[in-house]
Amino acid sequence: MASFEDASQNFLTWLTKCGAEISPKISLQDLREEHAGRGVVATQDIAEDELLFRIPRSAILCVENSILSTELPKTTFDSLGPWLSLILVMLYEYQNHGASNWSPYFDVLPTDFNTLMFWSEDELAHLQASAVVSKIGRAGADASFANDLVPVIREFADVFFSGDMHADEKAAAMSSPENMQLMHKMGSLIMAYAFDVEPAVPPTRAVDEDGYASEDEDEALPKGMVPLADMLNADADRNNARLFYEESSLSMKALAPIPAGDQIFNDYGALPRSDLLRRYGYITDNYAPYDVVEIPHALVLDTITTTAISPQLTPSAAEEREAYLSEHPGLTESGYDITRLDPSTPLAESLPELTLLTKTLLLPASEFARLASKGKLPRLEVADAQHAKLLLEIVRRRKAQYATTLEQDLSNPPAGGEGERRREQAWRVRVGEKEILRDVEAALEGVVKGFDDAAAATGEKRSGEEVENDGEEGKRRRVR
Structure with a gap:
């Protein structure tokens, strides 16, 4: 088996033979000591907009380029x-490793994963009440593999295991725990490394006011593994490169000047650390500003129907x-994300869906009927x-779902070290979520106090007016 460095060099040689253009100013380096696997580093100063590498579309590992598609x-x-199709193709190319065009590429892809899909139940328990646990979806993936992928492999066993006299037996064995685990690894590679591959001639797509397509449309885009582009590590603050789609290739270009010695970073977008861990198997604190905590819809309904705060x-x-x-998007979801508060943003705008949902549920029947009649x-x-008190109670109940308090977590951080890595990552995720809940709770307590103080002031004023009126009436009585 080739060494780490030899595998990297073989991969780059293969990629060049595939027609890739790679700048002499970059290098694929071993960053395992930084828990970053392979990474791309500038070996010379790079100017803004300078080409880092260009990958021909024919080198992308995707359904269209695999012989299996024919x-x-x-x-x-x-x-x-798109997802299962690419997993099927990757399984095919992996199983036919020696004959696959992407054999040198597979040799540099990870074989061990730290994504939540591969955590034990005991390890996942350290995430406590984080909603990310419900998003792992291992059971659903197992069902899709067993019910959708395995039957296809068995039906086309002679194609999938071409030239193998034991093709039928190997196809039948795809349901084994080992092969199901292999499917999970392929799925994890796709989740961590694949790109939504825009076609050479993009179709017309509906976009919102910010220029983004809907999630459904993104899900429908073909998925592809783009060699070398996926070797870039990601960083929210130091993102200095971006992949551009061209007619016959995909080009990675510098977004800013990159000094020699600096790592070249892509960006995953504004992902909370919980999703970084779920999708990519790592977290960094510079993604902490994007943390979210989810308030389950069921918790909202349970609170509003059981608390004495509301009718x-x-x-x-x-x-x-x-x-x-349900006719208004986002208001009847399974959960509602609350982000870190921005002091310059009104509280209601920081939790818009939750605010509108609860306010609508609290409306008097006549007021709800009036609004509904106007849509x-x-x-x-x-x-x-x-x-405000209802929202506060919802937040407090959400806090109570975690096994420990924020104060307990902060006073008892994991010891660190390789053996504690997953526990520490889980600790950072749940601490971030509890910090959000603490800040929202404090903000709502301030809002409640403001309403209560205003009501008390109004009550004192009215009480004073009544005394004064009583006094005037008494004066009139005395005059008469």
């Missing part, structure tokens, strides 16, 4: 969808309002003390 019916790939909603009234809210929603604001 051997299986198109309807088979259509039924599998009891009848099941039929709750159902009616839920049905109306409108309430104004985005914390309406009154009752509304």
Whole structure:
């Protein structure tokens, strides 16, 4: 088996033979001591907009470029969808390692994973009540592999294991735990490294006001493994390169001047550390500003129907309002993300969906009927003390779902070291989420106090007016 450095060099040689252009100013280096695997480093000063490398579309590991796409019916790939189709192709190329065009590429891809898919139950327990645990989806992936992928492999065993007299037996063995684990590894490679590959001639796609396509449309894009582009590590603060789509190639270019010796970084976008860990198997503190904590929809409904803060909603009234809210995107999701608070942003705008949901559920029947008749929603604001207290109770109940408090976590951090790595990563995720809940709780307590102080002041004023009126009336009585 080739050494780490030899595998890197063989990969670069192969990529060049595939027609890739690689700048002499960059180098693929061993960054394992930094827990970063391989990474791309500038060996000379690089100017803004300078080409770092250009990968021909023919070198992308995708369905279209695999010979398997010519051997299986198109309807088979259509039924599998982009994700499972690419897993199938990667399994095929991996199983035919010696004959695969991408053999040198597989030799530099990771074989060990730290993504949450590969954590034990005991390790996942350190994440406590983080919503990321429910997003791992191992059971769903197992079902998709068993019900969708394995039947295709068995149906086309003579193609999948071409020239192997034991093809049928090998296809039947794809349901084994070892092969299911292999499918998970291929899926994890795709999640961590694959790109949504825009076609050479992009179709017309609906975009929002910020220029982004919907998640559904992104999910429908073909997935592809782009050699070398996926060797760039990611950094939210130091992102200095970007992949550009061209007619016959994909080009990585510098977004800013890069001094010699600096690592070249891509960016995954504004992902919370929980999603970094789920998708890529690592976290860095400079992604902490993007942390979120999810408030489950079920927790909102349970709170509003069981707390004395709000009037009891009848099941039929709750159902009616839920049905109306479902017509407005984002208001009847399974959960609502709360981000770190920005002092310059009104509290309601920091948790817009949760604010609108709870405010609508609290509306008097007549006011809800009036708004619904116009197809409108309430104004985005914390309406009154009752509304603020309900939001506060929801946040407190969410805090209570974690096994430890923020104070306990901060006073008892993991010891560190390689054996503690996953525990430390889980600790950082849950501490970030608890910090958000602490800050939102404090902000809501301030809002509640503001409403209560205003009500008390109003009450004192009215009480004074009544005394004065009583005095005037007494004076009139005395005059008469």
